Amino acid sequence: MAKPTTIRIPEDLLNEIDQIVQELKLDRSAYLREVLRKGFSMDKQDRLFEKYNRRELSQMEVCEELGWSPWEFLAQLKAKNFHLNVDLEDWLDAAALEG
Amino acid sequence: MPLMVADSSALILLAKCGLLEIVCDFFDVVVPAAVNIEVASEKMVKNYPDAALISVLTSKGAIKIQSPGSDRLSMPISLHKGEEEALLLAIKLGRALLATDDGKAIKAARFFNVPFIVTPKIVVELFRLKKISFKKARESLEKLGKIGRYSPEIIADALIMLMEKENGKANNHKDT
Numbered sequence: 001m002a003k004p005t006t007i008r009i010p011e012d013l014l015n016e017i018d019q020i021v022q023e024l025k026l027d028r029s030a031y032l033r034e035v036l037r038k039g040f041s042m043d044k045q046d047r048l049f050e051k052y053n054r055r056e057l058s059q060m061e062v063c064e065e066l067g068w069s070p071w072e073f074l075a076q077l078k079a080k081n082f083h084l085n086v087d088l089e090d091w092l093d094a095a096a097l098e099g
Numbered sequence: 100m101p102l103m104v105a106d107s108s109a110l111i112l113l114a115k116c117g118l119l120e121i122v123c124d125f126f127d128v129v130v131p132a133a134v135n136i137e138v139a140s141e142k143m144v145k146n147y148p149d150a151a152l153i154s155v156l157t158s159k160g161a162i163k164i165q166s167p168g169s170d171r172l173s174m175p176i177s178l179h180k181g182e183e184e185a186l187l188l189a190i191k192l193g194r195a196l197l198a199t200d201d202g203k204a205i206k207a208a209r210f211f212n213v214p215f216i217v218t219p220k221i222v223v224e225l226f227r228l229k230k231i232s233f234k235k236a237r238e239s240l241e242k243l244g245k246i247g248r249y250s251p252e253i254i255a256d257a258l259i260m261l262m263e264k265e266n267g268k269a270n271n272h273k274d275t
Contacts, residue, residue: 058203059108060137060179070107070137071147074115077248084108084248085202086217091253093209094220095196097126097228098101 002033045076055085102127102195103216106185107137109198110162112218112247114149116239118231122221123161125230129192130157131184135164167191176207189213200247219243219257226261233265 009017021028048065051057057065063073077083103126105113110130113119122128135157143150156162167187178186182204189197190211197208197215208215216224219240226236240261244254 055202055206058178058182059201060182061177061203063137064179069143069147070111071143071150074111074246074248078246082248083250084200086200086205086249086253087202088250088252088256090202090205090215091217091219091256094216095214097196097216097221097224 049080049082053082053085059085100125100127102129102192103198104129104131104185104189104192104195105134105162105198106130106182106201106204107134108200108204109218109221110134110138110153111149112200112243113198113221114152115246116218116222116242117235118218118222118225118239119152119156120161121225121230123156125225125228127163128161129163129165129188129195131167131181131188132164133181133184135162137181172207172211174207174210176203176210178204178207182207186211186213200249218247219249219253223257223260223264227264233261236261 017032018028020026021031024031045066048057048062052059052062059070059073062068063070068076103122105128110119113122135153139150139153139157144154153162157164165188167184168191170187170191172183172187172190182199182201185199186197186204186207189195189208190213197204197213198218198221199205199208199215200218205215205217222231222236222239222243225231226233231239237258240254240257243249243257244251
């Protein structure tokens with residue numbers, strides 16, 4: 001169930017939002033909820049990827065938080081132009097294979 | 100055959116760079132059940148062609164599923180279930196190499212002194228061991244950069260290492 005909350009929004013931003021809401025004939029509350037949901041989801045991804053880059057989270061820990069599969073994780077790394085959190089030292093320290 | 104325990108990150112990249120079957124031919128590849136579910140569940144197989152390949156290799160026994168038992172690792176670093184079980188399995192199996200492409204899993208492997216390998220190194224090593232051609236190795240490394248999201252500096256270093264090994268082979272042929 002949705003709960004009410006109050007936030008202060010700069011007037012120019014509110015005017016712009018109202019303009020879009022009128023143009024698209026949308027319900028302002030529903031529109032703001034959707035924008036907030038999208039923004040929060042993107043921010044959550046960014047925060048988790050930062051932790052992943054700092055090696056505070058593993059790939060699968062990020063997947064668990066975001067409800068992704070490891071396949072999706074790789075696709076998202078590509079979409080965001082990020083890299084794996086394996087560093088040069090890991091590569092240099094990696095063991096050799098026995099023949 | 101040498102033993103390799105793989106987590107999801109390594110299985111996926113080996114499949115994506117077209118080397119998983121070759122690795123399974125020359126190494127005993129073992130994964131815990133949690134890893135198999137993460138990468139090759141029914142839903143994954145439907146959505147990702149490489150997940151289907153992993154599933155086929157598992158059903159043929161080329162990738163073996165093994166439980167690490169009910170023990171848990173006591174460590175200062177948390178890992179997800181599959182990653183932790185892969186590490187635990189590598190510890191239990193003793194002479195196993197942990198294949199992972201996750202920085203945090205590598206950190207945990209270092210903590211337990213478990214030897215680890217990352218996929219670009221597997222590529223270079225397969226070439227050194229004459230299991231794949233230079234062309235195949237180079238293509239695989241390029242895929243690891245583009246699709247596998249390995250950093251350009253690691254891929255560049257891996258390509259240099261690959262070329263050095265190729266030149267070394269050429270020089271050896273000249274000497275003989």
